[in-house]
Amino acid sequence: MAGRRAISALWDLLLQVGFFAAVLRVATPLLLATLGELLCERAGVLNLGIEGIMLLGAMTGFSVAYFTGELWLGILAALLVGALFGLLLGLLTVSLGLSQHVAGLGITMLCTGLSFYAYRLIFGQPGQPPHIEPFQTLPVPGLAELPWLGPVLFDQVPLVYLALLLVPLLAFLLYRTPWGLNLRAVGENPQAAASAGVAVFAMRYQALALGGALMGLAGAYLSLAQFNAFTFGVISGRGWVCIALVVLARWDPWRAAGAALLFGALDALQLRLQSSGAFGLPYPLFLMLPFLATILAMALLARSARAPAALLAPFRREER
């Protein structure tokens, strides 16, 4: 009856309030970076610099917070450095019209190298990685006392609230404002947007700067709110997962929230399974779970997804 016991243990786990609170914590950096990637792609630029920009955001945020003692200064620095490298990708792919694949992977390698190098320069090779005092939860007065919902939704660190609020905000910007319509037009048919008087390059740069900032923020969340330290494996593929989540979300902010939460739930689940030693299975099997599920979900749901029509296509004026 080992199986039945394991399954009932699993049920207990899933019904705990703590589990759902953890899902939100794990999903937050994914959500932030997915929204960032979504913005870039909606404007027609695939940002494969995401993995590197997240890492650099994590390193920069951590270092600034460590030396100033101000977590929010760290966040600000991560936002800025993310926007900066988003703009650099813009220089390569928008102004120069280079391959978005190559330029994006180049940005990731550049950012990865920079992060490791800068970290070594600043901290040397300490036996114990330095820590910071992380973000504390900020219970929302009145709401945090609600049964079940309170601890899950309203007793989180501020960045979780921020990520959740960004979803409706971005949806509003994209679908209800001239700025969002122009951005989407630029990603679908830049020629049409240009002849309607939209500055295509400027829109793409804006999307890349904003998107990059969100990726930097996602990285800083990991080092300042989740792990309280910077390690070289702090991102470990989360950026690449977000590329898949954008497809799964069909380039829509609301669906992006759903996709990030789904992946977050599976990640939180596998963490619990690992630590509970359930089923007597080796832990790398559990580790695979969220990635396997992402592939499965992509295979089932993403077939009908249609990317922005001008994704990957550089726009050149005066082209004959």
Added chain:
Amino acid sequence: MAAPLLELSGIDKRFGAAHANRAVDLRLDHGEILGLLGENGAGKTTLMNILFGLYAADAGTIRIAGQPVRIRHPADSLAHGIGMVHQHFHLVDRMTVLENLLIGQPGRRGRLDRAGALAKLASLGERYGLRLAPERLVETLTVGEQQRLEIMKALYRGARILILDEPTSVLTPSEADGLFRALRAMAAEGVGVIYISHKLAELRALVSRVVVLRQGRVVGDLALTEAVTDQQLARLMCGQDLAAPTRTARAPGPTLLELQGIGAAARGRHGVALDDISFSLAAGEILGIAGVSGNGQRELAQLIAGLVPPRRGRLLVAGQILRRPTPRQLRRLGVAVIPEDRLGEGLIAGAPLAESLALARFHEPPFSRHGVLRLAAMAEFAAAQIAAFDVRSASPGGRTGALSGGNLQKALLARELAFGPRLLIAAQPTRGLDVAAQAFVHSRLLELCRQGGAVLLISEDLDELSALSDRIAVMHGGRIVGILPVAEADRTRLGLMMAGQAAAA
């Protein structure tokens, strides 16, 4: 006299070595519809793109109502009331009619002004008869409706000057009539229209004055009265006289192509299923296929080219029944194909011209031996075809995609006619070509027939079909509505059949 609505003077533009516009002067009055005439590559589109701010002129000035203006970006020209309907529409397929109108427009208190747009849309419908449902997706609109949306976009932005680049090349006769009505209504309100075309008949119906461009220069600016003959205009455009294609009646030879109740499944998102298609085509004959774009013509051409297998019915080529024909098998039987999408299905844009020209036969002599390509033979063949078909600014090693539309078509025709085909499937062979290039293509098709070949001519240009075909079949919704001898095929009857009315047949 008041200052003209628009005045261009001394406009000059170079693209590298090509001199696209040379000191062009042009004037447009309030409420005037001006024809802009010229061959492909004469610089019409370049000139209009300069006016619209897509290209920057190297020299020259633009005046609007007497005031000199600088136009560096479409936003500038839009601000000066210039709207343009491009040959290739500038619409976002996956957005609605309303959203396309709103792109690049300021919002109301930071939000999209949908209510305001709806009101304006309604007023466009009342004033010019231009109507479209605001929530329809552009990708569900017909080509004619998309063009209407482009015009609405320009008027929505308060255009006082409207430029149309070969607007009727994609329209049915009745859609074209609707367009002309709307343009006249705009002119009556003082809007100036520049109408680019090389169809003389429709210019005569619409405009009172034409400006003719040749090799980037204005070679004529004249009132289009009845005293001006088509010959005169053609001479201005091309610098030479052109003979109209002449078809001579021939006794039909043996049947080369026969379709008996052919059906095929729809493929792709915009595909059309073929249903119960039967006709036959004899040596020495040209069978025209008329129809509005997207009614199965493309699928029919692909089927006879061996790209789409038939589901039902029988396909006979030169008397042989082909169950699952392959392109190679068909080529061996003497079938040549000029596809509608020249660069997509005919030639390879990124490849050297020599490779594009050897494409269908690279696996056999003279282009390869023992499985190894013979590059010298390919280059030699390409050079010979370039010379024989007068493909301009082309070399065997040059990139195929760098050729202009007319030269691409000549190259494609050269390849397909090089090995003595018996049956030629020609899909939209003159679409987008200028008068001289059209005449060249027509003469080659007629010559093939004189030599005992047959041509299946798929075209949306009814004048072309009437001039060349012995019989005209009309397609609608993947079926053949009827087949008429050319003597009985007048425009009204064809127009009704194109709309699907079998009774007209």
